[in-house]
Amino acid sequence: MKKFYLFTLLFLFAFFINAQVKVQGVLRNDIPAVAKSQLKSAAAPSISFSDIKYWVGTGSNEAAFVVQWNDSKNPDALVWGFRWNGNATGADMIKAIAKEDQRLFTLLYQGTPQGIAVGGFGFDLDGQNLAALYFNGNTSTPLLPVNGIVNTTAYNFDDYTAVDANDHWQSGWMTNGYWSYWVKNPANANFGYSSVGATSRVLQNGSWDVWNFNSSFNTIPLSSTMTPVAPYVSSAALTGLMNMKNVNTVGNYTDGFFIVNEEWFGHTNGSVNFIDNNGSIDYRVYSNANNNHAFGATTQYGTIYGDKFYFVSKQAADGGDTQYTPGGRLVVANAQTMQKIASFDNIGGGDGRTFVGVNEHKGYIGASNGIYLFDIDNLAVGNVIPGTEGADLYSEQIGNMIRTSKHVFALKQQVGILVIDPNTDTVINTIPGDFQSIVQAKDGSVWAIKINTIVNVNPKTFTTQSYSIPTSTYANSWGAWNAGSFSASNTDNILYWFKAGSMWGLGSQIVKFDVNTKTFNESFITIPQQTGTYKQTPYGAALRVNPITGELIVNTTETGGHYQKNWVHTYDMNGNMINTKILNDYYWFPALTVFPDNTAPVVNNTLPSQVTVASSTTINLKTVVSDGDSFNAAIVKTVKSNSNSSVVSAGINADDELVLQPVGTGVADVVISFNSNGKVVEKTITVNSQDATLATSEIKKLNFGIYPNPATDVVYIKTEEKVINIAIYDASGKLVNTQFNNGQINVSMLPKGMYILKAVTDKAVYQQKLIKK
Structure with a gap:
C-alpha cells in the first residue's frame, strides 16, 4: 500500500x-x-x-x-x-x-x-x-x-x-x-x-x-x-535608416501630410517635406530615403495613387544643383517609405505638368505637349493620346486632370476641358473655354473655374451651368504653370480657392463656395499679414483640404524677393486658424500639399452576395461602397468577370448601377471590382437567373433600334448609348450569336426565322425581336 x-x-x-x-x-x-x-x-x-x-x-x-x-x-x-x-x-x-x-x-x-x-x-x-x-x-x-x-x-x-x-x-x-x-x-x-x-x-x-x-x-x-521613460521628442525620424540603400519596405509616412516643393531654381532640384500629426517636420524625405537623390527642376505636382507617389517636374534636372542627384520629369516612389521605384527624364518630349491614375494598371501624364499613357504594371511611358497634342508651350499645355467614376476630365490651355474615355483612351468630347482648374465635389458633380466664373459640368451629359464670381477673380495659373488653389472638400459639399492678388499671384483671402446652395463667401479666411517690409503671401497651389478632417492646409511665404520664411497654417471648417508651423529658413517655394491615402474602399453589407433575377434588375453601387480618405463619388466600378454569360449578362450603366439581365436559366458568379484611387476590393454576387421564356413584355424601344429588320446579312445598332454586350437567342432561348463589331452584327450564318436580340448598354438593357430572312 x-x-x-x-x-x-x-x-x-x-x-x-x-x-x-x-x-x-x-x-x-x-x-x-x-x-x-x-x-x-x-x-x-x-x-x-x-x-x-x-x-x-x-x-x-x-x-x-x-x-x-x-x-x-x-x-x-x-x-x-x-x-x-x-x-x-x-x-x-x-x-x-x-x-x-x-x-x-x-x-x-x-x-x-x-x-x-x-x-x-x-x-x-x-x-x-x-x-x-x-x-x-x-x-x-x-x-x-x-x-x-x-x-x-x-x-x-x-x-x-x-x-x-x-x-x-x-x-x-x-x-x-x-x-x-x-x-x-x-x-x-x-x-x-x-x-x-x-x-x-x-x-x-x-x-x-x-x-x-x-x-x-x-x-x-x-x-x-x-x-x-522621458517623453518622446521627435527628430528627423528614420533619417539614418533611410540613408541606407535599397530600402524596399513599409515606412512611416502615413500620419500627416506632404508638401511638394519647387525648390530654389538654379540651386536645387525638387523635394518633398513631411509634417506628421504631432507637428514634427521631416525635410527632404525622398532625398533622405534615396542617398541624396531628388526630383527634377521646378517640381510642381505630386499625387498618390495606389501604393505609389508620382512626382512631376517641369524639367529633368536643375543644372545648378551640386548637392542632390536629379531624378527626372517623372519620379515614382513608394508612398509610405519614399523609396525610389522609377524615374524618367523624358515623358514624350514635353515638360512635366500633372499625373492622374486611371485604373490599377494605367495612368495619364499631363505634359506641355499632350497627355501620355503610363503603364503602372511595367513602369513605362507610352504614346500620346490622340487629340491631346499641343505644339506651343504656353498656349496648348495640359493642366489639372481628374478621374471620375466614368471619365477623365483634363484641362488644355485655351482649348477647354477634354473628356477622355478611360477604356479606349480616346477624347470623346471637348468643352470649350479658358478654364484654369477642375475638381470633383463631394456629391460627384464636376466643377471648373475661369478667371471670373465657376462652371458646373454634368459628368454624364457634359452640359454646363455657369455661376459668376460676384466681386473677385481667380488667379491665372497658366503662365508659369502651377496646380492652382481650386480645391474640393471630401467631408462637405464645399469648394475653396484663393482670390487673385492685385498684380500676379494670389491674394490674402480664401473664397468658400457652397455647392448645395450655390452661394459665395469671398472673405471666408484672411491669412496673417506681418508688419514691416515683408508680407506673408500664399505660394504655389497654396491650398488643399484634408480629406479626413475637412481642415484647410495653407502654404505661405514672404514676398519682396525674401522667400526664406515659410509657414504652414491649418484652418478648421469654420475658418478658424487652429495651428501654424514655421519651416526652417530656406527657399522651399512650396508647390502642393498631398495627403496620404491609407484606407481602401469598404463595401457594406447592403450589397447582396446572392440575387435571383427573372427580369432586368439593377443594383445601385454608389450607396454600397465608401472610402474614408478619398472621394466616394470617384470610386470606379467595373464588372471584372462573369462566370456564365449564357445565363446572365452584367454591365454597369452611367448611373453606377449594376444591370443584370437574365438570358437563360442557371447560376453565374459576377465579380464586381471597386477601385478607389488605386486601391481595389472585389465582391462576388451569385446570380440565380430564372429567364427561360424570354418574355416579350421586357422589350424596351426608347433610345434603341436595330435595322434592317428583317435582315439578310448585317444588322446595325442604332443608339446614342455605349453598347457593352450583344446576344441573340433563338425561339427556344438558346444563345446563337454574340458577335458584335463597330455597331454591326453579322447574322448571315443564322437560319431563317425569328430571334430575340438582347443588348446591354451603359444606361439600360434592351430586348427586341429580330427576323432573319
Missing part, C-alpha cells in the same frame, strides 16, 4: 511538473520544468504612478506599462503610462504607446485565435533613429515599423533581429526564449503570471502590465528597478 501511495505521489508530481503552461493564451509543453515552477507571484512594483513621466492617451483611467528586456543594456524595465475612458485591453495599450513613442517598436502576430501575439519589443536606446528589423538575416530590406508595429503572420519571432545592435531588442517563441506576461490589478498586492494574451487582458484603473523576456526559457524575476 505504501508503494502505491508513493507511486501516486510521484505520478502527480511528474504530472504537475510537466503540465502545460499557457504563453499568451497558447498551451506550451516545451517549456522546461524549472521555468514553469518559477511562474508564481512576483514582487510589487518598485515605483508608483506619480513617478511615471510619459503618459499616452487621455481619460480618467490610468494603467502602467513596463517592458523588461534582460539584455544587459541599461536602463532596462522601462515604464510608460496609459490613460483611457471606457474599456481598454493590454493590446490597446501596446498599440497606443508604440504609435506615439517612435523609440518603441514591437513585432506582432495579429491574426491568432487569441488575438495579438507579442513576438518582440525594441527601443531606440542610443537615439540613432534606426528603429527597424531584419528578417532571416536579410540586411538589404530592413522592415520599418508602421505606427510602431512590424507585423508578421506566423510564430516566426526567432527570425527577427534589430537593425541597430545597440538598441534594446528581444524576440522569440521556440528558440531564443519568449515574452512572459505579468499583470497586477489594484486589488492585488503583487504581480501574477498571465496565462492569457494582451487582447484578452482587460485593463483596470490602477492596473500594471509587465512584459518580461525569458531568454533561453529560463524565467527571470521582475526587476526591482523600474525606470520611467
Whole structure:
C-alpha cells in the first residue's frame, strides 16, 4: 500500500511538473520544468504612478506599462503610462504607446485565435533613429515599423533581429526564449503570471502590465528597478535608416501630410517635406530615403495613387544643383517609405505638368505637349493620346486632370476641358473655354473655374451651368504653370480657392463656395499679414483640404524677393486658424500639399452576395461602397468577370448601377471590382437567373433600334448609348450569336426565322425581336 501511495505521489508530481503552461493564451509543453515552477507571484512594483513621466492617451483611467528586456543594456524595465475612458485591453495599450513613442517598436502576430501575439519589443536606446528589423538575416530590406508595429503572420519571432545592435531588442517563441506576461490589478498586492494574451487582458484603473523576456526559457524575476521613460521628442525620424540603400519596405509616412516643393531654381532640384500629426517636420524625405537623390527642376505636382507617389517636374534636372542627384520629369516612389521605384527624364518630349491614375494598371501624364499613357504594371511611358497634342508651350499645355467614376476630365490651355474615355483612351468630347482648374465635389458633380466664373459640368451629359464670381477673380495659373488653389472638400459639399492678388499671384483671402446652395463667401479666411517690409503671401497651389478632417492646409511665404520664411497654417471648417508651423529658413517655394491615402474602399453589407433575377434588375453601387480618405463619388466600378454569360449578362450603366439581365436559366458568379484611387476590393454576387421564356413584355424601344429588320446579312445598332454586350437567342432561348463589331452584327450564318436580340448598354438593357430572312 505504501508503494502505491508513493507511486501516486510521484505520478502527480511528474504530472504537475510537466503540465502545460499557457504563453499568451497558447498551451506550451516545451517549456522546461524549472521555468514553469518559477511562474508564481512576483514582487510589487518598485515605483508608483506619480513617478511615471510619459503618459499616452487621455481619460480618467490610468494603467502602467513596463517592458523588461534582460539584455544587459541599461536602463532596462522601462515604464510608460496609459490613460483611457471606457474599456481598454493590454493590446490597446501596446498599440497606443508604440504609435506615439517612435523609440518603441514591437513585432506582432495579429491574426491568432487569441488575438495579438507579442513576438518582440525594441527601443531606440542610443537615439540613432534606426528603429527597424531584419528578417532571416536579410540586411538589404530592413522592415520599418508602421505606427510602431512590424507585423508578421506566423510564430516566426526567432527570425527577427534589430537593425541597430545597440538598441534594446528581444524576440522569440521556440528558440531564443519568449515574452512572459505579468499583470497586477489594484486589488492585488503583487504581480501574477498571465496565462492569457494582451487582447484578452482587460485593463483596470490602477492596473500594471509587465512584459518580461525569458531568454533561453529560463524565467527571470521582475526587476526591482523600474525606470520611467522621458517623453518622446521627435527628430528627423528614420533619417539614418533611410540613408541606407535599397530600402524596399513599409515606412512611416502615413500620419500627416506632404508638401511638394519647387525648390530654389538654379540651386536645387525638387523635394518633398513631411509634417506628421504631432507637428514634427521631416525635410527632404525622398532625398533622405534615396542617398541624396531628388526630383527634377521646378517640381510642381505630386499625387498618390495606389501604393505609389508620382512626382512631376517641369524639367529633368536643375543644372545648378551640386548637392542632390536629379531624378527626372517623372519620379515614382513608394508612398509610405519614399523609396525610389522609377524615374524618367523624358515623358514624350514635353515638360512635366500633372499625373492622374486611371485604373490599377494605367495612368495619364499631363505634359506641355499632350497627355501620355503610363503603364503602372511595367513602369513605362507610352504614346500620346490622340487629340491631346499641343505644339506651343504656353498656349496648348495640359493642366489639372481628374478621374471620375466614368471619365477623365483634363484641362488644355485655351482649348477647354477634354473628356477622355478611360477604356479606349480616346477624347470623346471637348468643352470649350479658358478654364484654369477642375475638381470633383463631394456629391460627384464636376466643377471648373475661369478667371471670373465657376462652371458646373454634368459628368454624364457634359452640359454646363455657369455661376459668376460676384466681386473677385481667380488667379491665372497658366503662365508659369502651377496646380492652382481650386480645391474640393471630401467631408462637405464645399469648394475653396484663393482670390487673385492685385498684380500676379494670389491674394490674402480664401473664397468658400457652397455647392448645395450655390452661394459665395469671398472673405471666408484672411491669412496673417506681418508688419514691416515683408508680407506673408500664399505660394504655389497654396491650398488643399484634408480629406479626413475637412481642415484647410495653407502654404505661405514672404514676398519682396525674401522667400526664406515659410509657414504652414491649418484652418478648421469654420475658418478658424487652429495651428501654424514655421519651416526652417530656406527657399522651399512650396508647390502642393498631398495627403496620404491609407484606407481602401469598404463595401457594406447592403450589397447582396446572392440575387435571383427573372427580369432586368439593377443594383445601385454608389450607396454600397465608401472610402474614408478619398472621394466616394470617384470610386470606379467595373464588372471584372462573369462566370456564365449564357445565363446572365452584367454591365454597369452611367448611373453606377449594376444591370443584370437574365438570358437563360442557371447560376453565374459576377465579380464586381471597386477601385478607389488605386486601391481595389472585389465582391462576388451569385446570380440565380430564372429567364427561360424570354418574355416579350421586357422589350424596351426608347433610345434603341436595330435595322434592317428583317435582315439578310448585317444588322446595325442604332443608339446614342455605349453598347457593352450583344446576344441573340433563338425561339427556344438558346444563345446563337454574340458577335458584335463597330455597331454591326453579322447574322448571315443564322437560319431563317425569328430571334430575340438582347443588348446591354451603359444606361439600360434592351430586348427586341429580330427576323432573319
